[in-house]
Amino acid sequence: MKNTSWPDRLFAVWYDRLMEKMEQNTFRPVRKRLLQHARGHVLEIGVGTGANASFYEDRFVSGKVFLDSSFPMLQVALRKGICPQGSLVLGSGSELPFSTGSFDTVVVTLVLCSVKDWKQAIREIRRVLRPEGQLIVLEHVQSRHPVISFFQSLLTPVWKIPARGCHLDRPTDQTLGSCFEWIERDQIVLSGMPFVFGRLSPRPETECSRDIVSPSVPVAEEAR
Numbered sequence: 647m648k649n650t651s652w653p654d655r656l657f658a659v660w661y662d663r664l665m666e667k668m669e670q671n672t673f674r675p676v677r678k679r680l681l682q683h684a685r686g687h688v689l690e691i692g693v694g695t696g697a698n699a700s701f702y703e704d705r706f707v708s709g710k711v712f713l714d715s716s717f718p719m720l721q722v723a724l725r726k727g728i729c730p731q732g733s734l735v736l737g738s739g740s741e742l743p744f745s746t747g748s749f750d751t752v753v754v755t756l757v758l759c760s761v762k763d764w765k766q767a768i769r770e771i772r773r774v775l776r777p778e779g780q781l782i783v784l785e786h787v788q789s790r791h792p793v794i795s796f797f798q799s800l801l802t803p804v805w806k807i808p809a810r811g812c813h814l815d816r817p818t819d820q821t822l823g824s825c826f827e828w829i830e831r832d833q834i835v836l837s838g839m840p841f842v843f844g845r846l847s848p849r850p851e852t853e854c855s856r857d858i859v860s861p862s863v864p865v866a867e868e869a870r
Contacts, residue, residue: 650717657810658718662695669697672834673784676843677701677755680782683845686750688732689713689774691739691767692757696723699731707751711744713737716810739767747776755784755843758818760811765821765858772825772854781826784843788817794838814839822846825854 665673681701686708690698693712702710710732714720720734728734737743739754740763752771761767771781789795798815806812819831819842826846833842848854 653808654716654810655718657808658695658716658722661719662722665697668836672836673697673756676784676834676841680755680784680843680845681753683780683782684751684753685780687711687748688751688753689742689744689749690753691742691771692754692760693723693728693734694719694756696726696728698753698755699723699726699728702731709733711735711749713739713742715739740764740770741766742770742774744774746773748774750776750779751782752779753782755782756786758783758785759813759816760806760809762811764816764818768822768825768858769854772848772851775848777848777850779848780829781822781846781848782844783818783822783846784841785818786814786839786841787819788815789838789840791838798839818842821858824858825849 677698678701681698682703684702685706688702688707688710690710690712693714696712712723712728712732713735714723715736715738717736720736724734735743739757739761752775754771758764758767775781788798795815802814805814826848829845829847831842831844833840835841
């Protein structure tokens with residue numbers, strides 16, 4: 647782990663401070679609402695510094711695996727006491743080191759914007775989920791408003807450098823439809839940026855094995 651880059655270490659140190667206001671005002675209530683639905687054997691991809699950890703209802707959860715590709719982020723989560731709650735795994739969302747059908751619930755919050763091969767990550771999530779399982783999601787997505795969408799795409803090449811690969815312009819909510827169906831869906835809009843959250847059930851793996859295609863026109867609905 648000595649080869650961990652200084653931007654990754656710096657991002658891990660400052661992440662909680664950078665997100666503190668948004669977490670308190672917006673994301674914590676959403677996380678609490680979503681995580682009450684976690685059931686069975688749970689995999690959280692992109693656990694980061696452990697923002698979701700306190701919202702799991704352990705009476706419904708038989709086991710938890712926390713995965714992240716950033717060792718410095720996992721170190722922060724360890725210092726915050728996440729380890730007794732579950733197993734920590736250093737790994738990539740696009741190459742999950744788990745057997746097919748290993749989990750009842752997969753949790754992904756503010757992660758798919760940063761995964762390099764995000765479409766492969768969606769396939770991998772479907773693979774490790776049991777057919778009757780569920781995916782819990784909170785992600786910012788591409789706006790359907792042409793002006794906002796334009797600026798999302800314009801700013802992404804610059805933004806993703808300090809934000810460690812975060813893309814502002816991915817239509818994640820629609821792309822998920824190639825492998826999943828929405829059970830429950832809601833959204834919030836912050837400074838024009840739509841955040842979609844909810845739960846999805848897996849489609850048959852034969853459908854997901856086909857090419858995942860992103861829509862050419864942004865279709866995320868903004869709140870009025």
